[in-house]
Amino acid sequence: AISRRTLAHGYLFNNQFEKAENIYLENLDWSDDFLNDFKRFRELGVTCPDMEKIEQLLMVKRYYNEGDNLQKARDYQGAIQAYEKSRKVALELIGNGNNIEIQQQLVDVYSSLGKIRWMIGDLPGSLQDYENMKDIAIELAGKINDNEDKYYQANSYAGIGLALRDLGNMQAAREAYDQCLSIITELAADKNNMGAQKDLAGAYMV
Numbered sequence: 723a724i725s726r727r728t729l730a731h732g733y734l735f736n737n738q739f740e741k742a743e744n745i746y747l748e749n750l751d752w753s754d755d756f757l758n759d760f761k762r763f764r765e766l767g768v769t770c771p772d773m774e775k776i777e778q779l780l781m782v783k784r785y786y787n788e789g790d791n792l793q794k795a796r797d798y799q800g801a802i803q804a805y806e807k808s809r810k811v812a813l814e815l816i817g818n819g820n821n822i823e824i825q826q827q828l829v830d831v832y833s834s835l836g837k838i839r840w841m842i843g844d845l846p847g848s849l850q851d852y853e854n855m856k857d858i859a860i861e862l863a864g865k866i867n868d869n870e871d872k873y874y875q876a877n878s879y880a881g882i883g884l885a886l887r888d889l890g891n892m893q894a895a896r897e898a899y900d901q902c903l904s905i906i907t908e909l910a911a912d913k914n915n916m917g918a919q920k921d922l923a924g925a926y927m928v
Contacts, residue, residue: 852881
């Protein structure tokens with residue numbers, strides 16, 4: 723049987739990027755192996771247009787997952803360092819005009835940083851992370867499917883409200899919560915969107 727690793731490379735070099743990407747990202751434990759494979763391919767003069775794109779995405783994802791694991795282990799400073807590595811790589815890629823997947827991953831990075839900094843009491847840092855998350859979510863508007871950009875915006879406003887509340891700025895916190903509620907209300911207008919309807923119910927309980 724063909725290994726998943728070989729299959730991913732096969733899809734990549736046969737211009738089936740999405741199939742390749744799915745396998746690479748489902749097997750991030752092999753990221754070092756994948757990256758070493760790409761290095762050997764280059765040494766042999768074998769390359770393709772999307773290889774660098776996959777390499778970059780693997781690096782961002784690997785650091786992000788490392789942060790998640792450290793956060794679960796309650797090593798919060800270690801988690802922040804890992805998330806910051808992911809953020810740095812992602813920002814470099816975006817600066818070079820790279821893809822929407824990187825922007826989406828950066829939204830997740832800022833969300834995680836905002837949460838963990840709030841947990842350890844770094845409220846100004848948490849607020850800045852959620853503000854950065856909001857800015858990228860707004861940039862993604864209309865570029866991704868299933869209203870993900872709106873969920874990103876709603877979550878960023880919820881984080882901003884939380885940080886502002888704990889900083890004692892109740893008026894600005896209320897305004898951020900109202901922005902979150904407005905977006906969730908819009909999403910919940912779709913009767914088939916049960917997730918948004920649950921989120922709306924939760925928002926009214928805050």
